[in-house]
Amino acid sequence: MPVVQVPRDDQYVLNHTTRFLARDVGEVAEPFHLPVVDTHWDGASAEVSYRFNDVTFVHRDDQAREVGVVGTFGELHTPVPLRQVRFLGEPTGLWAVTVRVGKGQVHRYRFAVDGRSVLDPVNPQRQRCDNGREWSRFFTHGCAVPISFDRWELRLLDRLVTQVLPFQLAENRRFLDDFYHRLSRSERDRQFPLAFLMDESVGVVNFIDKLLAREERHNLDDYKTCLRLIDGVLRARFPGREPAELGRQAFMDLYDELAANAVPGWDTGQYGEPRYFLVLLRRHAMTGAFAHPKHGGNNGAAAWAYLAERFEFDWRSALEAPLGRNTDYRG
Amino acid sequence: MADETFDAVIIGSGAGGAPIAHALVRAGKRVLVLEKGPLFHAQHTSPDGLSDFKRDEEFATGAEKVLRVPGVANTGVSFYSSHVEPDLNDEPHVYREKDGRDLATIEGYTAQVVGGGTQLYGGVSLRFAPDDFRLCTVNQGRADLRDDPNGDVAREARDWPFGYDELEPWYCVAEDLVGINGTRDGQLKPASADHYQKPLEPNSISSHVAVGMDALGLRRYRTPLAVITEDHLPSGRTVPLDRESIKTAFVNRYGDPLGLKSNTWVSLLHPISTEPGFELRANCAVTHLSATDSRVTAVHYRDPLGRSRTVSGTVVVVACSAIESVRLLHLSAELDPAFGQRINGNDLLGRYFLTHCFGGASARVPGRHDKSRTLDSDWATDACAAPEFVRANNLWAGGAIYNNTSDSALPISMARTWAANDMDTMWKGYLYDLDMRGDGFDGYLNENFGRQLSVAFMANQVPLPTNRITLHPSVRDKWNRPVAHIDKGWHSHDVAVMTVLAEQCRRILAAGGDGVQVIGHGHVGNDVRRIANHVLGGARFGSDPRDSVLDPDCRAWRFDNLYVTDGSFMPTSGGANPTLTIQANAFRVGDLLTTRV
Ligand SMILES: Cc1cc2nc3c(=O)[nH]c(=O)nc-3n(C[C@H](O)[C@H](O)[C@H](O)COP(=O)(O)OP(=O)(O)OC[C@H]3O[C@@H](n4cnc5c(N)ncnc54)[C@H](O)[C@@H]3O)c2cc1C
Numbered sequence: 001m002p003v004v005q006v007p008r009d010d011q012y013v014l015n016h017t018t019r020f021l022a023r024d025v026g027e028v029a030e031p032f033h034l035p036v037v038d039t040h041w042d043g044a045s046a047e048v049s050y051r052f053n054d055v056t057f058v059h060r061d062d063q064a065r066e067v068g069v070v071g072t073f074g075e076l077h078t079p080v081p082l083r084q085v086r087f088l089g090e091p092t093g094l095w096a097v098t099v100r101v102g103k104g105q106v107h108r109y110r111f112a113v114d115g116r117s118v119l120d121p122v123n124p125q126r127q128r129c130d131n132g133r134e135w136s137r138f139f140t141h142g143c144a145v146p147i148s149f150d151r152w153e154l155r156l157l158d159r160l161v162t163q164v165l166p167f168q169l170a171e172n173r174r175f176l177d178d179f180y181h182r183l184s185r186s187e188r189d190r191q192f193p194l195a196f197l198m199d200e201s202v203g204v205v206n207f208i209d210k211l212l213a214r215e216e217r218h219n220l221d222d223y224k225t226c227l228r229l230i231d232g233v234l235r236a237r238f239p240g241r242e243p244a245e246l247g248r249q250a251f252m253d254l255y256d257e258l259a260a261n262a263v264p265g266w267d268t269g270q271y272g273e274p275r276y277f278l279v280l281l282r283r284h285a286m287t288g289a290f291a292h293p294k295h296g297g298n299n300g301a302a303a304w305a306y307l308a309e310r311f312e313f314d315w316r317s318a319l320e321a322p323l324g325r326n327t328d329y330r331g
Numbered sequence: 332m333a334d335e336t337f338d339a340v341i342i343g344s345g346a347g348g349a350p351i352a353h354a355l356v357r358a359g360k361r362v363l364v365l366e367k368g369p370l371f372h373a374q375h376t377s378p379d380g381l382s383d384f385k386r387d388e389e390f391a392t393g394a395e396k397v398l399r400v401p402g403v404a405n406t407g408v409s410f411y412s413s414h415v416e417p418d419l420n421d422e423p424h425v426y427r428e429k430d431g432r433d434l435a436t437i438e439g440y441t442a443q444v445v446g447g448g449t450q451l452y453g454g455v456s457l458r459f460a461p462d463d464f465r466l467c468t469v470n471q472g473r474a475d476l477r478d479d480p481n482g483d484v485a486r487e488a489r490d491w492p493f494g495y496d497e498l499e500p501w502y503c504v505a506e507d508l509v510g511i512n513g514t515r516d517g518q519l520k521p522a523s524a525d526h527y528q529k530p531l532e533p534n535s536i537s538s539h540v541a542v543g544m545d546a547l548g549l550r551r552y553r554t555p556l557a558v559i560t561e562d563h564l565p566s567g568r569t570v571p572l573d574r575e576s577i578k579t580a581f582v583n584r585y586g587d588p589l590g591l592k593s594n595t596w597v598s599l600l601h602p603i604s605t606e607p608g609f610e611l612r613a614n615c616a617v618t619h620l621s622a623t624d625s626r627v628t629a630v631h632y633r634d635p636l637g638r639s640r641t642v643s644g645t646v647v648v649v650a651c652s653a654i655e656s657v658r659l660l661h662l663s664a665e666l667d668p669a670f671g672q673r674i675n676g677n678d679l680l681g682r683y684f685l686t687h688c689f690g691g692a693s694a695r696v697p698g699r700h701d702k703s704r705t706l707d708s709d710w711a712t713d714a715c716a717a718p719e720f721v722r723a724n725n726l727w728a729g730g731a732i733y734n735n736t737s738d739s740a741l742p743i744s745m746a747r748t749w750a751a752n753d754m755d756t757m758w759k760g761y762l763y764d765l766d767m768r769g770d771g772f773d774g775y776l777n778e779n780f781g782r783q784l785s786v787a788f789m790a791n792q793v794p795l796p797t798n799r800i801t802l803h804p805s806v807r808d809k810w811n812r813p814v815a816h817i818d819k820g821w822h823s824h825d826v827a828v829m830t831v832l833a834e835q836c837r838r839i840l841a842a843g844g845d846g847v848q849v850i851g852h853g854h855v856g857n858d859v860r861r862i863a864n865h866v867l868g869g870a871r872f873g874s875d876p877r878d879s880v881l882d883p884d885c886r887a888w889r890f891d892n893l894y895v896t897d898g899s900f901m902p903t904s905g906g907a908n909p910t911l912t913i914q915a916n917a918f919r920v921g922d923l924l925t926t927r928v
Contacts, residue, residue, distance in 0.1 A: 006379075007379070008379060009378055009379075011370055011613070012378075012379075014369070014613070014614050014635045015369035015370055015371060015383065015613065015614065016369070016383075018369075018614045018635040018636060018637075019368070019369065019418065019443075019614070020418075021636070022614075022633065022635060022636050022637035023421065023637060023809040023810070024637065024809065024810050024811050025807070025809055025810075025811050026420075026421065026809055029418050029420065029421055029809075030396075030418070038381070039381050039385075041379060041380050041381045043380060060636075087634055087635050087636070088612075088634070092634075092635060092636045093636055094636065163768055163769065164768050164772070165768075165769075165772065211394060215393070215394035215395075216394050216395055218395075218397065219395070255768065259765040259766075275765075278765065279762045279763065279765075282761070282762050282765075282768075283395075283758055283762055286743065286746050286761070287388075287389075287743055290388070290741075290742040290743045290746075291387070291388055291389055291743060292385075292386075292387045292388070292389065294387075295389060303742075304742075307742060307776075307780065310776075310777075311699055311776070311777075311780050311781050312699055312700065312701035312781055313701060313703050313742075313780075313781070314701050314703050314704055315703060317576055317579075317703075317704065318386055318576070318579035318580070318581060318703065319386060320386075326576060328571045328576070328589055329374075329386060329588055329589060330374060330380065330381055330382075330588075331381075331385065331386075
């Protein structure tokens with residue numbers, strides 16, 4: 001597929017990167033902001049534009065003569081050239097290019113600097129391929145491909161999340177069922193490839209999976225450790241059973257124990273404060289359910305639709321079409 | 332010497348800087364605006380038709396970040412900042428607690444972006460009351476003030492070097508050029524011209540506030556808000572066909588992708604951006620000024636990638652918001668004792684730092700209202716700014732009261748601010764209410780969603796020399812420069828003011844109709860760090876060079892060409908949100924400067 005380049009100007013590149021990069025002391029701040037994943041607008045159609053993101057690759061090197069980027073978003077052997085970013089007519093040492101990438105995707109990429117292939121030195125997201133080669137990685141809005149967690153972790157997390165959110169109530173579940181039933185089977189598979197995750201948690205687990213891959217990488221270890229501990233605790237309690245398939249009561253009890261900061265069988269040597277993990281999970285569950293769907297949760301705006309149906313909440317009038325019905329605001 | 336010269340170099344593009352740029356460029360002058368933050372566009376100003384601001388709760392209060400500033404007591408705490416707040420690890424403000432510990436404030440400080448704090452503000456655009464300009468005069472000889480045993484108020488109160496009448500025409504200019512909707516009738520602030528646009532229908536929840544204010548006999552008016560509701564000729568902005576769609580709840584703490592909120596970029600700078608005399612350099616942080624005798628000869632800044640550059644201007648205007656402006660002047664003084672002698676010979680630079688006496692009351696109303704369709708406020712009253720009220724309550728000054736409509740309007744913000752009074756307690760109430768799950772969570776939504784209503788007051792803080800901005804002895808920013816160190820306490824009379832006004836807010840809600848249940852009322856008097864987004868004073872102006880940093884024109888007393896026009900010029904903080912007054916004063920100074928360059 002030929003890569004579609006988008007004309008974003010130098011001012012845009014500086015606006016979205018220099019605050020993190022420029023400094024005399026300390027490290028690059030919030031390096032997860034690179035590459036910049038932003039809204040796409042084709043100048044005409046909200047429906048068409050909504051299917052894409054603009055992804056801006058930025059590389060800093062004031063010695064290079066030529067910088068390109070190759071990745072799975074385009075042809076792996078044909079670098080897309082980056083241009084020199086200028087300020088007051090002079091080169092800044094930044095190189096950049098913006099390309100159009102479909103939403104819901106994960107890609108790997110490397111820079112080509114004067115013919116040398118290098119990882120993105122800023123973006124902390126990395127991915128190792130089967131052949132052992134390391135790549136830089138990014139994902140676009142509404143991505144549902146698991147990144148941070150294995151399947152068992154996702155399933156266990158889903159069960160935990162349903163203890164925190166309201167959608168488990170019979171009345172609400174009925175609503176959710178109604179909502180999803182309106183989608184055709186193929187439409188569901190297309191939009192929600194991890195449908196098993198969202199029956200009750202409206203995609204929260206996917207939101208957490210993405211958040212821990214980027215903005216809150218610093219919390220990934222907490223999840224990995226606690227899910228392993230919880231898995232162990234539940235296996236010890238219910239020998240021979242798959243923890244993610246246990247009944248609701250098992251998870252309600254676990255919630256209470258986490259809340260009391262006293263989980264029988266929990267190895268506090270590995271993780272001192274189980275309650276801390278619960279609090280973390282509560283924040284992520286709440287945010288994931290009700291944040292803009294582009295962050296990976298709130299699938300199909302189901303949680304907003306739930307608020308609109310139960311209470312009064314005209315989210316559609318403010319939000320960009322075709323998700324909402326505001327045609328002035330482009331997202 | 333400097334790489335380039337301009338008629339004026341303006342540092343900071345917010346409320347204090349942009350009006351001056353606007354006035355000078357319109358008068359045909361060559362102006363450079365240096366702004367530390369990025370140029371985040373509204374859709375209509377953007378070359379690609381997209382805004383850098385989004386209607387997305389994650390933009391106002393984002394993912395968890397961890398404070399890593401070494402040497403402060405709150406290193407390691409979590410915070411959740413807006414996407415245009417300065418990076419608190421790179422450029423913290425450090426407050427000294429009552430107990431002497433240093434804390435990096437995590438309440439943010441305005442915004443670091445073209446437009447400054449006006450990009451994120453709620454847009455509440457009240458004038459100050461006439462008495463706010465003469466608090467020394469009106470308090471002379473009074474012995475009846477509450478909780479002021481040592482007569483501090485009479486000693487420290489200052490009149491502005493001019494009265495309301497002199498600023499009044501500039502309020503009119505600001506209201507016209509910025510673009511504000513509201514109503515005039517019922518205000519205590521006389522106006523010679525009415526440039527307000529027509530307000531939109533109030534959110535239905537605000538009717539409880541109208542009822543409460545009426546029941547108490549408090550004259551009310553529609554809160555003036557810096558959001559256009561009609562096509563705005565001076566800035567060329569147009570409104571959507573469906574005007575009601577302007578109300579979105581993405582107001583306070585959000586930049587506006589449609590540019591309807593009248594931040595200084597869309598209202599004042601973008602309209603002059605095609606003029607040949609105007610140049611804006613975003614992502615450029617000024618590090619210090621240097622001077623030869625009484626002339627500032629160079630403005631030193633870091634370009635977007637951190638390279639040092641200099642420019643010079645016939646005049647140099649510092650408008651970085653109060654704390655950062657004072658810091659910039661202190662940093663310049665540190666590098667050159669002669670500069671220090673001129674700017675701070677009387678040891679007043681950084682003193683009389685001010686915020687506002689602030690607080691209010693909140694309630695749960697019986698019915699449910701769709702708070703997603705709202706601006707920041709619907710009703711305001713000046714009743715508690717009236718001289719009779721102030722006297723009757725033994726206070727030195729009064730304040731404005733208005734209701735908030737956009738708070739707790741969106742689901743995540745409701746959870747984040749649940750039982751949390753400010754940025755540093757953000758999330759804690761909800762997260763640690765561990766019973767709130769399943770049925771409990773549903774009950775919480777049912778009880779509160781679309782049912783929360785609050786009323787706030789904004790009043791003068793007593794100026795004190797001990798409330799002060801200095802340079803921190805050890806904490807440094809990412810350019811390895813000392814950060815601002817802030818000492819701030821409340822005077823006992825401030826607490827009295829806040830107690831009286833919080834009670835008024837409570838009474839308004841209590842009288843708001845059957846079934847309105849007041850949840851709480853209170854104020855910020857127990858916390859020195861509040862309210863970090865109204866930062867004022869520290870370089871006050873006055874008519875006596877021994878008693879002020881700036882002359883009545885906002886020029887530094889012993890410099891020929893150095894002006895300071897952000898909120899730091901204020902000798903008292905006014906009984907209302909400050910921005911419209913900062914803008915009006917900046918238009919006044921801008922006009923003066925057209926004859927000086
Ligand atoms: C969430 C929020 C809500 C608010 N609501 C209201 C409201 O409803 N009504 C009201 O009246 N006020 C409100 N305010 C306050 C209002 O934003 C400020 O009063 C106002 O913006 C202050 O104007 P200023 O000129 O002093 O500073 P600012 O407008 O903050 O402008 C200062 C500018 O200088 C830049 N700068 C700083 N240092 C440097 C440097 N070294 N070099 C170059 N540039 C620099 C900054 O990046 C910034 O853009 C609110 C603020 C916030 C954050």
